[in-house]
Every structure is written in structure tokens, then in C-alpha cells.
Amino acid sequence: MANLPPSHYPDIGHLGEDLVVQWLQSTGWIILHRRFSSRWGEIDIIAQYDGKAGEAEEEGENFSRAKRPATANRTQDSMLAFVEVKTRSWGSWDAGGRSAITLQKQAKIWRTAGIFLAQCPEKADYSCRFDVAIVYCQKISKNLTGVTATHEALATSSAAGYKFKLQEYILAAFDSSIDNG
Template identity: 85%
Template sequence: MNFPNIGQLGENLVAQWLQSKGWIILHRRFSSRWGEIDIIAQHDGESGTAQEHGENFSQAKRPATANSTQHSLLAFVEVKTRSSGSWDAGGKSAITPQKQAKIWRTAGMFLAQYPEKADYSCRFDVAIVYCQRVSKNLTVVTSTQEALTTSSAAGYNFRLQEYILAAFDSSIDNG
């Protein structure tokens, strides 16, 4: 069968969009025994930016100080690519507490592997991508919601419909 990997194409769109917003893609499909994180991105913002939008992965590791110079932010991004026939709240309901815990644990493994990033502020984002097969008879794609960005690949149109900042946090029960 020659079906394109729709999930990977959706991830490509999100990675390109993040890069256009000044993010550096550190990893794609980072895996550990706990699971996989679709995209790990870093943003080196100005003073306060990372603190406003991020959350410290481990409050105990890095107490806030007035002289702190670290303003980098890591985003652990879960991408959900859906077509019109498979709506599970657009992929949002697929981010169960169990899935969140797996992502959280995998993020911990990433930080253990890259200890120089362990003190960065972190957040867990979710990107919702809508895909639609391109039909020869289809001349326009309609949407009730403005897309953040679009692309076409492998006979499909992709639209980043929603990017949810800090969709869940690191206070998940890991039991």
C-alpha cells in the first residue's frame, strides 16, 4: 500500500510553523521506554518571555532568582492530525491523562539525556492539524476556522487549525 504517513506530514507542517515563529526544532519523534514526543522545540526569548509562557519542569531543581539569566523555553509538542471522518474532538480527547503522563515521563528522559537543558522553562503544547484528501473536483477548501498555516503534500491539504499553549502541565499524577 502506498498511503502517505499523514501523522508525519502533519508534524512537518507544525515544525515548519514553529520555525517560522523563531523556534529551533531540537528533536522529532523523541522516544523513550515511556513513549514518544512528536516535536521538542526551543525558543530563546527576551527577558521574561520564557517565564510568562513556560512552566518550570521541576520547581525543586531551579528556584526563581532575580538574577536568573536563563530565558530559554522548551515546548514538548503533541501533534494530532485528523481528517473529517475521524473526529475525536479534533484530536483533543486523545490527550488523556495517561497520554499526558507518558509525554511527561518522556520529557523527563529527554532532560536527563540533555542535562544542559534541565533548567529551562518547559511547557506541553498540543497542535491540531486538519487534513483533507485533494479531489480532482475540489477547487477550494472551506473552513469555518481560520488556519494558522497550511500546506499540501502527498495528495492532501493540511491546515494547522489550533495550537494550544500549555495544554497540560507537569503536575500530572505519575502513579
């Protein structure tokens, strides 16, 4: 059997990111960038969520917010998420990708987020967090028989002969207090 070129195989990491993007969008997030890169590294997904301040104002629950300009509400109630996606097969050696988020990796993501914020100064006052999405993938077998135990997934998809499960989404998985020395 001939070895096929790498271009023949699907990019599992990108397909895992696709699932996370779809899930984030379904929960109200706006995707600003995918695979944002700088000299420091890459961030898989940068997403923005605008808070629901408008609903409270309409119901008269928060009069002090209603007096502020709309731009102040948007900035105060908006959140940026810098999302690292780890797509792995079941039983991977690095705890589903969790072990791959080393302090060095966190520092690279933090620095790259700083570059993004420098390029988008209008978002510099937004609340920011660093999330991690754990996606499991499994090749779909035509001979699959029997029952397999599985944990409930946040989202699932199938692509390129694989089944993907967004198994865990870790909010604020790490913070910006990393030593950048």
C-alpha cells in the same frame, strides 16, 4: 481494484508534524528533536525558544540582567516545548485529536520529557511546557467544486495529495502535575 500496501500511502501524521515544525521555525523556535522516544513513549516535537533578553539589554531597559553572565540569561529566558501533534480529518470522532490526549497519554509524554531532560542536563533549568497542535487534513479532490466554510488556519500546506491546516496550537495544554503513580 487491488489493495495497495500500507507503504503506498503517505504517513499523514508525519506530514502534519512537518507543517507544525515549519510553523514553529517561522515563529522563532529551534527544533531540537522530532519523534524523541523512550521506553515510556514518544514526543512528536521538542522545540526551544530563546527569549529576547538581549534586545532589552541593548536598549538599557533592564540593567540587572545586563550584569548577569550570558549563560544565565539564556537559561532563564529559554523555553522548551514538548509538542504533541494530532492530525485528523474534519469531523473525526475524537474532537480533532483532543480526546486522544488522555491522562495516560499526558503521563507518558511527561515521563518521556523527563528522560529527554536527563539526557540533556544543560537544559534542565529551562522553563518547560506541554503544547498540543491540532492539524486538519483533507484529501485534495480534482472534482472539488463549490464553496466551503473554513476557520482561519495558523498555517497551511499541501503534500502527497492532501491539504493540511494547523487549525489550533494550544499552549501549555497540560502540566506536569500528573499523578505518576
